[in-house]
Amino acid sequence: MKLATWNVNSLRVRLPQVLDWLKAHPVDVLCLQETKITDDRFPFMELAAAGYEAVTAGQKTYNGVAILSRHPLSDVVRNNPLYVDDQQRIIAATLSDIRVICAYVPNGQAPATEKYAYKLAWLSAFHDWVEQEKHQHPRLAILGDYNIAPENRDVHDPAAWEGHALVSPPERDAFSRLTALGLKDAYRLFEQPESGYSWWDYRQAAFRRDMGLRIDHILLSEALSKQCTGCTIDREPRSWAQPSDHAPVIAELKP
DNA sequence: ATGGCGGGTTGGACCCGA
Numbered sequence: 001m002k003l004a005t006w007n008v009n010s011l012r013v014r015l016p017q018v019l020d021w022l023k024a025h026p027v028d029v030l031c032l033q034e035t036k037i038t039d040d041r042f043p044f045m046e047l048a049a050a051g052y053e054a055v056t057a058g059q060k061t062y063n064g065v066a067i068l069s070r071h072p073l074s075d076v077v078r079n080n081p082l083y084v085d086d087q088q089r090i091i092a093a094t095l096s097d098i099r100v101i102c103a104y105v106p107n108g109q110a111p112a113t114e115k116y117a118y119k120l121a122w123l124s125a126f127h128d129w130v131e132q133e134k135h136q137h138p139r140l141a142i143l144g145d146y147n148i149a150p151e152n153r154d155v156h157d158p159a160a161w162e163g164h165a166l167v168s169p170p171e172r173d174a175f176s177r178l179t180a181l182g183l184k185d186a187y188r189l190f191e192q193p194e195s196g197y198s199w200w201d202y203r204q205a206a207f208r209r210d211m212g213l214r215i216d217h218i219l220l221s222e223a224l225s226k227q228c229t230g231c232t233i234d235r236e237p238r239s240w241a242q243p244s245d246h247a248p249v250i251a252e253l254k255p
Numbered sequence: 256a257t258g259g260c261g262g263g264t265t266g267g268a269c270c271c272g273a
Contacts, residue, residue, distance in 0.1 A: 009272080010262055034272085036263070061263055062271070107273055115271095147273070166273060201273070202260035213273075245261080245273080 001253040002027040003100070005143035005216055006237075007199075007246035011035040011066075014244055015043050019050055021237055026051070027250060028070050029095065031102035031143040035064035042066065059088040065102050065144075071095045082132075083125035090126075092133070098224070099137030101130070103144035108165035116165060119147070123174040131181055140221040142183065145246065147215050148175045150185065154214035156195065166215060183219040186231040186251040198233050199246045207238050218251045227253040 004027040008014040011032060022030065030052070035042070039058040047054050052068040057078040065088060067073060073093040080090055089104040103126070108119035134140050148171045152158040161167045179185060187196065197212025204211065220228055231251045238247045 013262070034262095107271080109271090109273085145273095164273085199273070204259065206260095215273075242261090 001098075002250055003029045003031075003141055003143060003218065003253070004248050004250040005031040005033070005102070005145070005218060006248040007033040007104070007145040007216060007244060009034045009036075009244040009246065011037050011043065011064075012041075013242065015046060017237055017240060017243070019046065021234075021248065022050055022052065022068075025234065025248075025250065026070070029100055029143075030068040030248075031100065032066045032068065033064075033102070033104035033145045034062075035066055036061060037064055055091060055093050057088040057091040063087045063089055063104055065089060065091045065104050067091055067093050067100060067102050069093070069095050080125055080129045082129045083122065085122065089122075094137070097139050099133060099140045101133065101140070101142040101144075103142060103146070105145060105147045107147050108171065110165050111163070111168055111170075119165075120170055120174065123171075127174070127177050127181070130178060130183075134181055134183075134221060138221055139223050140183070141224055141251075142178075142219040143249070144217070145215060146175065146217050148172060149213045149215050150175050150217075154197070156197065156211045156213065161213075166213060178219060182222050184222070184225040184228075186218040186220050186225065186228055187214070187233070187249065189225060189228055190231055196233055197235075197247075198249055200238060202245050216246055216249050218249055220251065224253060227255065229254045
């Protein structure tokens with residue numbers, strides 16, 4: 001069983017890459033963020049032809065999430081029932097006995113902005129809901145763009161990033177509060193390459209210079225983390241023409 | 256220091272991402 005997450009930054013633009021990637025990496029589940037497409041325009045047919053059913057929480061222009069799966073999905077929940085939010089950032093579904101949450105955490109812009117306050121409030125409510133979900137579904141996986149680099153080793157230049165959104169202590173605390181619920185950062189269950197980043201800015205030739213951050217994560221409940229045999233970031237699509245600025249992250253579970 | 260790239264929008268300067 002392979003679970004993956006990818007912020008595609010517009011599914012309309014990236015659909016060919018998603019299909020190519022799925023052909024080479026036929027994962028069981030792929031969580032997408034920043035689809036930037038309404039549900040009535042979602043490419044259900046193209047994905048079905050590739051063997052994937054999809055559930056979506058779409059939105060025009062911004063945000064938008066989806067779960068693609070080779071297996072039937074049930075019990076779909078859109079948005080956080082504990083938090084009123086007109087931005088489509090969460091979708092959850094069950095496949096066989098695994099509960100999957102796909103999340104696109106707000107960016108936060110910069111400390112002391114309204115967007116930063118929204119991010120922290122959003123994360124606090126997300127924590128409370130995840131706590132409930134975990135009680136209901138002990139086999140829980142949360143995949144997505146967390147917009148948080150949990151530690152300095154997840155940042156190419158921690159000094160340059162100090163004081164910025166994505167690395168600030170309150171955001172990292174919010175991430176720790178999630179893991180304190182008994183969720184493991186799948187990537188850190190294993191030995192990893194030194195620069196294990198999942199996002200590189202489009203500007204400054206950041207990818208070529210490997211100026212990245214690791215902000216896309218797969219959190220696994222205890223039961224699932226014990227079955228996890230690997231977690232990798234596939235940076236190859238970031239090197240393609242017209243790429244997303246994020247790379248896919250993949251976790252493998254064995255029975 | 257600023258903006259740099261890329262996607263989107265009801266049409267082309269501006270918002271947003273991270």
